[in-house]
Amino acid sequence: MILCLVFSQIAAAETEDGGYAGAFLKLAVQARPAGMGGAYIGVSDDAAGQLFNPAGAPAVQTKTIASSYRVMDLGRKLGFVSFMLPTRGASGLGLSWLYAGYGEVDTRNSSGQKLGGTISSSENDFGLTFGKQFAPFLGVGTKLNYYYKRLSDLSATSIGINMGIMISIDSLFQYGSMEGKPITDIKAGLVFSHLAANYSWSDKNAGLAATQDDKFPNLLGLGVSCRAIDRKLLVALDLEKNFKQALVSRFGAEYDFRNRLLLRGGLNEGAVTAGMGYTFALKKATLCFNYAFSAERTDEGSDHIISLDLKF
Numbered sequence: 001m002i003l004c005l006v007f008s009q010i011a012a013a014e015t016e017d018g019g020y021a022g023a024f025l026k027l028a029v030q031a032r033p034a035g036m037g038g039a040y041i042g043v044s045d046d047a048a049g050q051l052f053n054p055a056g057a058p059a060v061q062t063k064t065i066a067s068s069y070r071v072m073d074l075g076r077k078l079g080f081v082s083f084m085l086p087t088r089g090a091s092g093l094g095l096s097w098l099y100a101g102y103g104e105v106d107t108r109n110s111s112g113q114k115l116g117g118t119i120s121s122s123e124n125d126f127g128l129t130f131g132k133q134f135a136p137f138l139g140v141g142t143k144l145n146y147y148y149k150r151l152s153d154l155s156a157t158s159i160g161i162n163m164g165i166m167i168s169i170d171s172l173f174q175y176g177s178m179e180g181k182p183i184t185d186i187k188a189g190l191v192f193s194h195l196a197a198n199y200s201w202s203d204k205n206a207g208l209a210a211t212q213d214d215k216f217p218n219l220l221g222l223g224v225s226c227r228a229i230d231r232k233l234l235v236a237l238d239l240e241k242n243f244k245q246a247l248v249s250r251f252g253a254e255y256d257f258r259n260r261l262l263l264r265g266g267l268n269e270g271a272v273t274a275g276m277g278y279t280f281a282l283k284k285a286t287l288c289f290n291y292a293f294s295a296e297r298t299d300e301g302s303d304h305i306i307s308l309d310l311k312f
Helices: 002-013 031-035 049-051 055-061
Strands: 063-071 077-087 091-108 114-135 136-152 152-167 184-193 198-202 211-215 218-229 232-240 247-257 261-268 271-283 286-295 303-311
Touching: 031 049, 031 247, 031 261, 031 271, 031 286, 049 063, 049 091, 049 261, 049 271, 055 114, 055 136, 055 152, 055 184, 055 218, 152 211
Parallel strands: none
Antiparallel strands: 063 077, 063 303, 077 091, 091 114, 114 136, 136 152, 152 184, 152 198, 184 218, 198 211, 218 232, 232 247, 247 261, 261 271, 271 286, 286 303
């Protein structure tokens, strides 16, 4: 795991990456994965997993309403709401909405003079997630995305597909043989994302014949996770390869104090992250509060992420 982290950071340092369509999907908007450095492909056992590995959907055992907001500088906004429902046959179904707003900039003429107006931009990801546990060791899931982007008076839409698998390594051994081991609950996740996603831009109202296609780069991700110290410590590592950009790594950990208070920390592409969570037991439900901090990487300011999950 250490070698993977080192070599991926070297590769990232030697590559100058630009922005591509769907860049807002790279930011962790839920506080739990954000506090763990975004290393969640091999975890994905709650509502936040819809954004990382849809194969984790069967792990959600109760109805869950999840919401979160990422506080960001430079006029940017990022929010998330979802509903998860366990279904028959060891499966799970989820509906989600991820919103990104990029603030406003002044309109100017070719000489740079302000024209008195502003231009704004926003982006949405409406998702339908389904995952099923086909065997004790194998879960498979898919997420259908409907993307909508608005830029001033222009707009573009697209359909995209995410696919994932989750392998429980412990289930490959004889039942009960992993109990009492120093490391347990070993899982590996694999995802292939943004299939067929593409923004096609045109301005018919202005009489322009030119069009622009912005294809979402396909992404291949591998994540592993395990538990130690009587299952109180969760450790996770992700490696992601965007087919247009450099390999990136994410590492995180979570420690559980008496099933109520959780402390988290991690590294997200070299940026330090930290967070905490607390669970409130209600009469017929459970309320989970989570907070995360993500240090700045390129002078864009540090971010704060707040999440509330209601399980019933």
